Amino acid sequence: MAIKVGDIGLRTASAVVLAPAAVLATWAGGVWFLALMVLACVLLAAEWAMMSAPAAWRAVAAAVALGLIAGVVSAHFGVMSVAFVMLVFGAAAAGLYARSRGQEAVNAAYGVLYLGWPAVLLIWLRDVDNPIGLHWTVLVFAVAWASDIMAYLVGSLLGGPKLWPRFSPNKTWSGFVGGLLAGTLAGAGMAAWLEMGRLNVFWGAALGLAAALATMGGDLWESALKRRFGVKDAGSLIPGHGGLLDRVDGMMFAVVVVSAGRLIVLMLERGA
Template identity: 35%
Template sequence: MNDKNRNLVLRVASALLLLPIVLGLLWLGGIAAILLVVFAIVMVASEFYKMAGVRASHPAAILGLVASASLAWIGASIDTRWPGALGVLVLVPLASVALYTLFPPDGDLRKAAASSGFVALMPGYAGLGLGAVVALRAMPGHAGITWTLVAIGVTWANDTGAYFAGRLFGRHKLYPLISPNKTWEGFVGGMASSVLICFLIKWIYAVEVLHFWDCVIVGVVGGVLGPLGDLSESMLKRAFGVKDSGRIMPGHGGIFDRVDALMFVAPWVFAYAHFIRTLA
C-alpha cells in the first residue's frame, strides 16, 4: 500500500471513529453541544497560536482563548446575548494590544505587535466560525438539528466530493500557489456533493423544513465557502511553514485542519436560516 492510500485509510478510520461521537453530542444539544464546540474552539486557537509562535501562557493569549470559547455560550442564545459577542469582538483586540504593550514577549516589540494581531484574530475566526454551530443547534424545534446537520453535511460532502473528484478527474489546478493538489474538477465535484447532501437530508429527515431552493442555495454557496475556508487555513500553514496544524487526528492532522471549512460554512448556514430565508 502506497503512502497516499495508507493516508486515505487513516482518514476514513478516524472519521468513522469520531463522526458518531460528534453527531451524538450535537444531537443531544444543550450543554453537550456547547462543550463540544468549546473544545474545538480552544483546540483551533491553541494550534494556531503554536503555528504562529504565540506563547500560550501570555495573558493576552489566555484572554483570547477564553473570549473565543465564550462565543459558544453566547451562540446558545444569540438573540439575547448578541451584545456579548460584540463586546468580545471589540474588547479582545484592544486588550491584546494593551497586554502585549505592557508585557512584550522577551522584550521583542516586533513579536509583541505580531502576536497581538494573531490573538485578536481568534474570536472572530474560531469563535464566531464555530460558535455558529451552537447557534444553529439552538434554533427552536426540528429546525435546530436540521440546520446543524446541513452545515456539517455540506462541509463533509464538499471535502469528500472534492477529494474523490479531484483524485479521479483532476487535471486543472485550482490555486497552486497555496494548494497544488486542489483542482477545478475537484471544486465542481465538491459543490455538486454539497447540493446533493442537502437534498439527501431533506429526503430522509427534513422534508417539512428544507425546501428545494434551500438545498440549491445553501449547497452552492457552501460549495464555495468550504474550499475558501480550507484554502485560508492552507495559506496560514504555508506562511508559518507547517504541514498540519496538529497531530491529534491520524490521517487528518489537527482539529483546525478538520474544521477550517466548517468555520466558513456554519456562519453562512446560520445567516441563511436565521435571516435570509425569512425575507422570502
C-alpha cells in the same frame, strides 16, 4: 495525484473515532453541545497559537481561548449581541496580551475573530430551544463533509489543472467541481429529508452550492494562512488530517453561509 490507500485508511479510522462523538453531542444539544464547542475552542486556540506565536504559544492560546469561550457561552444563553461584543473585546485583549509577550498582536486578535465568529454562529444555528435547529446543523455537517470528501476523491482520481498552486498545490479544478456538486446534492437531500421550515429542495440545493463554495474557500484560506506562518499542518491532533483546524477550516466558512440562509428563512416565516 493518485489516491493513497494508507492515507484513506488513516482518515477513515480517525473519522470513525471522532465523528460519532461530535454527532452525539450535536444531537443531544444543551450542555453537551456547549461542552463540545468549548473543547473545540480550547483545541483550536492552542493550534492557532502554535502556528502564529510559537515562542509563547501557551500564553497566547489561553488568551485566545478565553475570548472564544466567552463568546460561545454568551451565545449558548441566547444573548447573541453580548456574544459578538465578547468576541471583539476578546480579540482586543488577546492582541494586547500577545504584544506584551513579544508576539504579533494582530495574529492573536485575528485568531479570536477568525475562530469565534463561526463558533458563535454554530451555537445559534443549533438553537437548543428549537428542534429544527438540529436539522440546520446537520445540513452544515452534511454539506461540508460531502464537499470535502468528494473534492479529495475526485481530485485524486481525475487530477488535472491545479486550483491555486501558489498556496495549495494538491488541489485541482476537478476536485473543486466535484466538491461543489457533492455539496449541492447534500443540501438538496437534507432539505428533502428533514423538516427545514420553508427551505424546499430547490433552495436547499442553492444553499448547499453556496455552502460548498464557502467550504472550498475556507480550505484555501487556511492553506494561505499556513503558508504565511510557514507550517504544513495546523497541528497533529487527528491522524491523517493534521490538526482540528485542518478538519474544520471549510466548515467554519460553511456555517456562516448556512446561518445566513436560516436567517432569511426565519424572516420569511415571520413575515408570512
